[in-house]
Amino acid sequence: MPDDWVYVHDKNVKMGRFQVYNNWSPYLVKDIEHTVWIGLEYFCNEGDELWSMSDDDFGKLGIGEMVRMKLIDSENDVLDYHVEKVKKAYPAYFDTYEHMDALREYLNTIPNLYCIGRNGQHRYNNIDHSMCTAFETVKNILSGTSSKDNIWNVNTEKEYHESK
Numbered sequence: 001m002p003d004d005w006v007y008v009h010d011k012n013v014k015m016g017r018f019q020v021y022n023n024w025s026p027y028l029v030k031d032i033e034h035t036v037w038i039g040l041e042y043f044c045n046e047g048d049e050l051w052s053m054s055d056d057d058f059g060k061l062g063i064g065e066m067v068r069m070k071l072i073d074s075e076n077d078v079l080d081y082h083v084e085k086v087k088k089a090y091p092a093y094f095d096t097y098e099h100m101d102a103l104r105e106y107l108n109t110i111p112n113l114y115c116i117g118r119n120g121q122h123r124y125n126n127i128d129h130s131m132c133t134a135f136e137t138v139k140n141i142l143s144g145t146s147s148k149d150n151i152w153n154v155n156t157e158k159e160y161h162e163s164k
C-alpha cells in the first residue's frame with residue numbers, strides 16, 4: 001500500500017493506527033525489496049489493561065490483529081518485533097492547561113527563550129508544525145523580532161493539514 005500511516009477504525013481490533021516505514025524512507029529498511037517494517041500503535045493509559053501487558057503478549061496481540069486484518073498472511077511472516085511503551089506521549093489538555101496563556105505570558109518575558117516543537121509548546125503539534133515553530137524562531141532571531149506571537153500562532157488555524 002502507498003500510505004505512510006493508516007488509522008484503524010475497526011472496533012474488532014484494539015490497534016489504533018499502523019505505519020509503513022518503507023514508505024517514509026527507503027533508508028529506514030535494510031532490505032526494502034523483500035521486507036516491510038510496520039509500526040503498530042495502540043493508544044492506552046499508564047496502568048490500564050494494554051499498558052500492563054507483557055511485551056510477549058503485546059507482540060502476540062499485534063501479530064494476531066495483523067493476520068485478522070489481512071495485513072499479513074500468517075504469523076510466520078513476522079521476522080522480528082519490538083514493543084516500546086511511551087509514557088506521557090501526548091500533551092494533556094486538562095488539569096492546569098487552562099492557565100496556558102498565563103504561562104505563555106510569563107515565558108515571553110525571557111527574551112532569549114523560545115518555546116518550540118510539541119513539548120516546547122505543550123500542544124498537539126505534528127512534525128510539520130513542530131518544524132514550522134523552529135523556522136519561525138530562526139526568522140525572528142535573524143530579523144531581531146522580539147514578539148513571539150508568530151511562533152505561538154503555528155497550528156492555531158482551524159483547518160487540518162493532513163492532506164496529500
Ligand SMILES: Cc1cc2nc3c(=O)[nH]c(=O)nc-3n(C[C@H](O)[C@H](O)[C@H](O)COP(=O)(O)OP(=O)(O)OC[C@H]3O[C@@H](n4cnc5c(N)ncnc54)[C@H](O)[C@@H]3O)c2cc1C
Pocket residue numbers: 005041089090116117118119120125126127128130
Ligand atoms: C505516539 C505518537 C505518534 C505520532 N505520530 C505522528 C505522525 O504520524 N505524524 C506527525 O507528523 N507527527 C506525529 N507525532 C508528533 C511528532 O512526533 C511530534 O510533533 C514531533 O516529534 C515533535 O518534535 P519536537 O522536535 O518538538 O520533539 P521531539 O521529537 O520529542 O524531540 C525532542 C527531543 O529532545 C530530547 N530531550 C528531551 N529533554 C532533553 C534534555 N533535557 N536534554 C537533551 N535532550 C532532551 C528528547 O529525547 C527528544 O529526542 C506523534 C507523536 C506521538 C507521541
